[in-house]
Amino acid sequence: MANDAILDVWNKVKVLVESMEIDIQKNAGGNVSAGVRARRGLRSLKKETAALIKSMVEVEKSRKAAE
Numbered sequence: 837m838a839n840d841a842i843l844d845v846w847n848k849v850k851v852l853v854e855s856m857e858i859d860i861q862k863n864a865g866g867n868v869s870a871g872v873r874a875r876r877g878l879r880s881l882k883k884e885t886a887a888l889i890k891s892m893v894e895v896e897k898s899r900k901a902a903e
Contacts, residue, residue, distance in 0.1 A: 859871075
């Protein structure tokens with residue numbers, strides 16, 4: 837169950853990175869609006885990675901407690 841939660845968050849992170857690819861490339865070419873979207877996506881990425889770390893730590897703690 838806990839592994840499923842980690843994998844779900846990991847899949848969200850991968851999808852988020854893939855979805856930002858085009859906007860980051862457009863921003864590198866000078867498109868300001870794409871830069872706004874890319875920064876918004878990076879903020880979401882930060883939140884999702886924090887959730888992933890939290891989930892991983894919780895699972896590791898529960899495994900140690902079970903030993």
